[in-house]
Amino acid sequence: MIVVRTVGDLRDALRDRRAGRIGLVPTMGALHEGHTTLLRAARAADDTVVASIFINPAQFTEQADLAAYPRTEAADLALAEQEGVDIVFAPDAAEVYPAGFATTVSVTGPVAETLEGAERGRAHFDGVATVVTKLLLAALPDAAYFGAKDAQQVAVIRRLVADLGIPVALVVCPTSRDADGLARSSRNTRLSPGERTRALAIPRALQAVTDAAAAGISDPQALRARADAVLEASGIRPEYVAFVDPETFAPVGVVDRPVLVAIAARVGSTRLIDNTVVATAQGRADTQAGGG
Amino acid sequence: MIVVRTVGDLRDALRDRRAGRIGLVPTMGALHEGHTTLLRAARAADDTVVASIFINPAQFTEQADLAAYPRTEAADLALAEQEGVDIVFAPDAAEVYPAGFATTVSVTGPVAETLEGAERGRAHFDGVATVVTKLLLAALPDAAYFGAKDAQQVAVIRRLVADLGIPVALVVCPTSRDADGLARSSRNTRLSPGERTRALAIPRALQAVTDAAAAGISDPQALRARADAVLEASGIRPEYVAFVDPETFAPVGVVDRPVLVAIAARVGSTRLIDNTVVATAQGRADTQAGGG
Known part of the structure; x- marks a missing residue:
């Protein structure tokens, strides 16, 4: 080298x-x-x-x-x-x-x-x-x-x-994650042990949204409420929980195709971001039918 | 092809x-x-x-x-x-x-x-x-x-x-010019015969500046007066007659090195630009001594 x-x-x-x-x-x-x-x-x-x-x-x-x-x-x-x-x-x-x-x-x-x-x-x-x-x-x-x-x-x-x-x-x-689900980031080294535990609410919130979408909930506001509940339980107030087109980042009004869910939040003084792509079962089916 | x-x-x-x-x-x-x-x-x-x-x-x-x-x-x-x-x-x-x-x-x-x-x-x-x-x-x-x-x-x-x-x-x-000195431009086709004759004041103004600089005048304001006189004689009010560094286009206060003289002017409704690099004899000598 x-x-x-x-x-x-x-x-x-x-x-x-x-x-x-x-x-x-x-x-x-x-x-x-x-x-x-x-x-x-x-x-x-x-x-x-x-x-x-x-x-x-x-x-x-x-x-x-x-x-x-x-x-x-x-x-x-x-x-x-x-x-x-x-x-x-x-x-x-x-x-x-x-x-x-x-x-x-x-x-x-x-x-x-x-x-x-x-x-x-x-x-x-x-x-x-x-x-x-x-x-x-x-x-x-x-x-x-x-x-x-x-x-x-x-x-x-x-x-x-x-x-x-x-x-x-x-x-x-794909995002690389520690065994507990936290997305790997150079900034993670700044988290105290307690902050690191609280930070796990971010991937858990994404998972809650993924599960709710898979169960058929396609309204971003309803999905966001699931994420907020998980974050709030760990005392995290997110900067944003956004449902956007994965390419243009235009906000979406309904999850009828694969949608990017992106979260940013400070845990202590460390700013973390994470995201996932979610789809309702119907959205996935439509996408596959469309050849996507 | x-x-x-x-x-x-x-x-x-x-x-x-x-x-x-x-x-x-x-x-x-x-x-x-x-x-x-x-x-x-x-x-x-x-x-x-x-x-x-x-x-x-x-x-x-x-x-x-x-x-x-x-x-x-x-x-x-x-x-x-x-x-x-x-x-x-x-x-x-x-x-x-x-x-x-x-x-x-x-x-x-x-x-x-x-x-x-x-x-x-x-x-x-x-x-x-x-x-x-x-x-x-x-x-x-x-x-x-x-x-x-x-x-x-x-x-x-x-x-x-x-x-x-x-x-x-x-x-x-180098700028390509017609036999009479007008810089070739796709816009020249829009000039009427009378406008085309008047437009020749632009290369003449640049030549007047070149000659004055060669004669030792290094003050941009004095040089500009030469250009303005030539342009005014043909009824041309320039948008600018500028003395600038050829690379950064920062204005220069004295022509002690090669300086770009740039002119823009409308002749009738046609906007023309032209330029040349001028130097005083001293400026040229300094540049050559500096290996430039």
């Missing part, structure tokens, strides 16, 4: 590997088993696996959040090597945003402006869109791997990749 | 040509001898020459200007074939901006916000930046060719190509 710090060195390292498939796993470091899932998917499908590690200041809208983000490069490199990564691209901020940098890739509409876009501010997804564009253009991979936990980020990236015509296939891997 | 209408067909046509150099000449059609200069530069340097023809609605901030823009595809294709173009990429608006399109590439700072950016509105260079990004990613050429007449457009594109790391070399060809 080699570690490169500049786009030039990355391209040099990839030049002789383009006859085979190249997979890119973009990360902000603090690698955990969620990332392992992505690295293994790439390792299984591609001839060359590139992992990028870059804590992107442009997508942090709170300086405290950026400052508190875990930085664990030595452990990250060890895990990457163990997972068979060929090339780690770990640039510093001056390589990604040199003096005079003045370009932003921006996605508009509910996919970028609601939920995380509203809570974290417009700059968040602008920062994500710009850095992901840069990473994709630096590596020009055949495939790039993202986790379903960041569903809105994935939808924003899917939008910009289609709109700009970046020649890459996006592979979305 | 083949004509393709979709990104997919363009990529298919280029797939077996990537062992050699690919050159892209992006145009909005209405091809004239200015474009010929670009096509010949590409033909001389590259193995495959791609010309794109797309009247980009996103960069027109006046609907009347878009409606009046000349559409001459049959003649354009004949000229492209005559100049040895291999592939013409001529998509329609729905191919470039399909339903749901929601992504913008945006450059900030004086390079995009002053002069043409101010006169034509912020959407103009957003439209240019977005479509050029798409064209470059569709063709992934080794080189792309632009005319120096659109100096600010070139500077915006240079900025976004550097910032996003698009792997392409930009080649800027």
Whole structure:
């Protein structure tokens, strides 16, 4: 495994590997088993696996959040090597945003402006869109791997990749969860033991919605009440519990097709997000009948 | 020569040509001898020459200007074939901006916000930046060719190509001029004979500034007075006569290095732009001494 710090060195390292498939796993470091899932998917499908590690200041809208983000490069490199990564691209901020940098890739509409876009501010997804564009253009991979936990980020990236015509296939891997159901996140390390127990109400709330939808409840307000009850029992007041189209993030009025249920909540001072796709039995049947 | 209408067909046509150099000449059609200069530069340097023809609605901030823009595809294709173009990429608006399109590439700072950016509105260079990004990613050429007449457009594109790391070399060809000095432009066809004669004041004003700078005048205000006198004699009130850094478009206070002089003016109802780079003898000497 080699570690490169500049786009030039990355391209040099990839030049002789383009006859085979190249997979890119973009990360902000603090690698955990969620990332392992992505690295293994790439390792299984591609001839060359590139992992990028870059804590992107442009997508942090709170300086405290950026400052508190875990930085664990030595452990990250060890895990990457163990997972068979060929090339780690770990640039510093001056390589990604040199003096005079003045370009932003921006996605508009509910996919970028609601939920995380509203809570974290417009700059968040602008920062994500710009850095992901840069990473994709630096590596020009055949495939790039993202986790379903960041569903809105994935939808924003899917939008910009289609709109700009970046020649890459996006592979979305299912959310990786601890045995108790908590979605894996670099932020989980900040939870106290008590907070971690309370945080389990988030996946339980998603499960309650999944079960209720499967039982035929298709009204988002009725489904939301199930989630709220579970969260409230653990003293969690969510920032949002949203029922949206998984691609456009437009709110849905009835669960008559697969719908993304997304939750964001602070547990103590740690902000967590999680989501799942739910469908009523009828919605699933309709989708299958429609060939989807 | 083949004509393709979709990104997919363009990529298919280029797939077996990537062992050699690919050159892209992006145009909005209405091809004239200015474009010929670009096509010949590409033909001389590259193995495959791609010309794109797309009247980009996103960069027109006046609907009347878009409606009046000349559409001459049959003649354009004949000229492209005559100049040895291999592939013409001529998509329609729905191919470039399909339903749901929601992504913008945006450059900030004086390079995009002053002069043409101010006169034509912020959407103009957003439209240019977005479509050029798409064209470059569709063709992934080794080189792309632009005319120096659109100096600010070139500077915006240079900025976004550097910032996003698009792997392409930009080649800027000198402004092509008619024998009488008028910069070639698709808009020139709209000038009446009398307007065309008056329009010659624009290149004469640039020449007056060039001569005055060569004679040692380094104060932009004094230089501007020379330009204004020439323009006024032909009854032309410019929208701007600007002295700016050729890369950043920041205004310069003294011509002590090569400076871009840019003029925009309406002659009748036709809006014309032109520019040149000027330097005082001292400025040139300093630049050469500095290895520039």
